[in-house]
Amino acid sequence: MRTDQQPVRIALFAPDGRMGQAIRAAIAEDPAFELANDSGEVLVDFSAPDALRASLDRAVSAGVPLLIGTTGLIAEHDDLIAEAATAIPILKAPNTSLGVALLADLTARAARILGEDQWDIEIVEAHHKKKADAPSGTALHLGAAAEIGRGRILPEERGRDGTGLKRETGAIGYSAIRGGTVAGDHDVLFLGPDERLILSHRAENRSIFARGALVAARFLKGKPAGLYSMRDVIDAA
The missing domain is CATH 3.40.50.720 (NAD(P)-binding Rossmann-like Domain)
Structure with missing residues (x-):
């Protein structure tokens, strides 16, 4: 300084x-x-x-x-x-990590390039057992970044449970894991034909x-x- x-x-x-x-x-x-x-x-x-x-x-x-x-x-x-x-x-800022800020930027870019007709988006997050909200604010922030990339508001699929389920084309799926002392893990998965792109961030502290x-x-x-x-x-x- x-x-x-x-x-x-x-x-x-x-x-x-x-x-x-x-x-x-x-x-x-x-x-x-x-x-x-x-x-x-x-x-x-x-x-x-x-x-x-x-x-x-x-x-x-x-x-x-x-x-x-x-x-x-x-x-x-x-x-x-x-x-x-x-x-x-x-x-x-639902997450003040500079790494997560860059992850959101990459998510928007990937969503823009990878078309929703062939590439599905899933967001998986894990936090400590005392976290009271789900999906995490960061997961929703990453979903918003994907929407910026796709240029529209996307339907959401949260907490899937049951049988006979069918994934909606263009939807963003959210999954939340709670346990232990996890500071915060976030994965944005772009799932396409015969390949997957996974953007990840791990908060260690x-x-x-x-x-x-x-x-x-x-x-x-x-x-x-x-x-x-x-x-x-x-x-x-």
Whole structure:
């Protein structure tokens, strides 16, 4: 870090949560960042859907950027985020890993090139036993990337069970695995005639999400109001 640069002051909305603790540890190891006791220069929220309104209100009131890493959000939450993004810069990221951001980019490219008439898409994810939502926000994010590549909203097939099932052409299938202490595994499978393309990411420790969150927070500092994504972060790298 250059000596004429001040560290970015990061405030945590949920400092005692799993990700809050991981981000605190990452800040302690990186002199480019500093933990703030107030709203800081960037507010980071990895909490729960029910707490989203409170974090949005805090960021808008303080006039600071907000990084949202909370998963399990629904359309109502997206509307709240869109409204707040007219006042402050907001980065919504179901996964702050830089590797996953690149995986989403590759997924979109593969979906664009591999036509849905012959190539089926399946997304398989695994997480620790305490994760409360399924499919994971990252899996759905990867599905959205595939839709960008295919140029349309695609039907979904989740939690298949029973007999006489028939896969719908063009659909995205989602499978969720829960158990142990898995930090996060994601596979995007493109299944074609006589060949398969599998794009994978393995998270070995939550520290990768914490480090990515800090990169995203640094990106947000000084940005104009609007809604941003991890794609914007990697494009700016």
